[in-house]
Amino acid sequence: MQTLAQHLTTQGIQAPLAQLLTTLADTSKAISDAVRHGALAGVLGATEQENVQGETQKKLDVITNEMLKDALKADNSVRGLASEEEDHIVEVGESGDFLVCFDPLDGSSNIDINSLVGTIFSVLPAPQGELSEQSFLQPGRQQVAAGYVLYGPSTMLALTTGQGVQLFTLNPETNEYLLTNEAMSISKDTSEFAINMSNQRFWEAPMQTYIADLLLGKIGPREKSFNMRWIAAMVGDVHRVLSRGGLFTYPTDNKNSEKPYKLRLMYEANPMSFLVEQAGGKASTGYETIMDIQPSEIHQRVAVILGSANEVDACLEYHGQDYSEEPSL
Ligand SMILES: O=P(O)(O)OC[C@H]1O[C@](O)(COP(=O)(O)O)[C@@H](O)[C@@H]1O
Numbered sequence: 001m002q003t004l005a006q007h008l009t010t011q012g013i014q015a016p017l018a019q020l021l022t023t024l025a026d027t028s029k030a031i032s033d034a035v036r037h038g039a040l041a042g043v044l045g046a047t048e049q050e051n052v053q054g055e056t057q058k059k060l061d062v063i064t065n066e067m068l069k070d071a072l073k074a075d076n077s078v079r080g081l082a083s084e085e086e087d088h089i090v091e092v093g094e095s096g097d098f099l100v101c102f103d104p105l106d107g108s109s110n111i112d113i114n115s116l117v118g119t120i121f122s123v124l125p126a127p128q129g130e131l132s133e134q135s136f137l138q139p140g141r142q143q144v145a146a147g148y149v150l151y152g153p154s155t156m157l158a159l160t161t162g163q164g165v166q167l168f169t170l171n172p173e174t175n176e177y178l179l180t181n182e183a184m185s186i187s188k189d190t191s192e193f194a195i196n197m198s199n200q201r202f203w204e205a206p207m208q209t210y211i212a213d214l215l216l217g218k219i220g221p222r223e224k225s226f227n228m229r230w231i232a233a234m235v236g237d238v239h240r241v242l243s244r245g246g247l248f249t250y251p252t253d254n255k256n257s258e259k260p261y262k263l264r265l266m267y268e269a270n271p272m273s274f275l276v277e278q279a280g281g282k283a284s285t286g287y288e289t290i291m292d293i294q295p296s297e298i299h300q301r302v303a304v305i306l307g308s309a310n311e312v313d314a315c316l317e318y319h320g321q322d323y324s325e326e327p328s329l
């Protein structure tokens with residue numbers, strides 16, 4: 001089995017990017033260790049702080065953010081970073097080739113129940129000139145690499161540099177990532193979907209109708225039974241989609257009119273969309289392709305519908321229809 005380093009060489013990845021991906025992978029090993037030790041390392045529970053998005057930070061959100069920030073600051077291929085847990089962008093070096101956007105710990109609500117969590121990252125080219133938030137506001141299409149690390153029963157790294165998606169498993173004996181799947185591929189069709197059903201009454205009409213039709217099973221217009229899963233950590237749900245197909249969505253809702261979307265474009269939706277497209281799937285908001293969105297700010301949120309291509313298309317058909325006759329939400 002190839003190590004991550006051997007794989008990056010085989011793929012012809014240039015030294016600065018290989019160095020950055022190694023930094024991210026090495027830091028994830030330390031995060032995996034902290035997560036694994038849990039209460040024994042005193043890393044569980046919440047802090048008294050909120051992040052810029054008004055969410056109470058868990059201790060592990062803060063610890064993992066610091067670990068990644070410190071590691072990236074020491075990497076001369078990095079020019080700047082943006083994180084879910086940082087109010088503003090952080091300038092790292094004057095000459096690095098890359099910008100890194102990350103969600104240091106995805107699935108924060110799972111921490112205290114010892115369930116799946118992960119780290120998500122996106123790598124963008126650093127533009128010339130002075131660094132500002134504007135430098136980061138590039139469509140996901142510009143990403144040169146993206147991936148996630150899943151801290152589950154085994155620690156896994158899914159990575160794309162635009163040459164398919166490779167999955168590595170952390171060998172606990174040697175503390176090395178080994179290539180265990182050379183080409184993750186999402187089946188075109190599926191009979192599994194993932195959505196937080198408790199928000200049903202807040203969704204837009206197209207999503208209401210689409211999910212209602214899935215729930216009708218064989219007697220409905222889709223004429224087949226669907227199964228549902230919800231891990232409450234995008235990283236876990238997307239990993240399942242990459243592993244055995246499926247549709248994952250966190251759609252628009254009107255629960256809070258100031259926050260119609262939950263997931264963040266720059267460090268959740270874009271990197272996951274890059275992985276999903278590279279594995280043969282699709283990723284959309286319902287109205288536009290996620291990776292083509294021109295971001296307006298680093299903590300921007302978007303609706304997300306991703307996964308098996310034919311199922312995403314089926315869902316998009318509902319979004320193309322006229323619901324003006326339907327009772328409004
Ligand atoms: O609380 P809900 O509605 O189940 O939301 C779960 C979603 O929120 C998230 O946990 C948000 O990510 P963070 O934990 O990084 O804030 C997603 O990973 C997940 O899909």
Ligand SMILES: [Mg+2]
Pocket residue numbers: 103105106107234268
């Ligand atoms: Mg997250």
Ligand SMILES: [Mg+2]
Pocket residue numbers: 061084103104105106107108
């Ligand atoms: Mg997070």
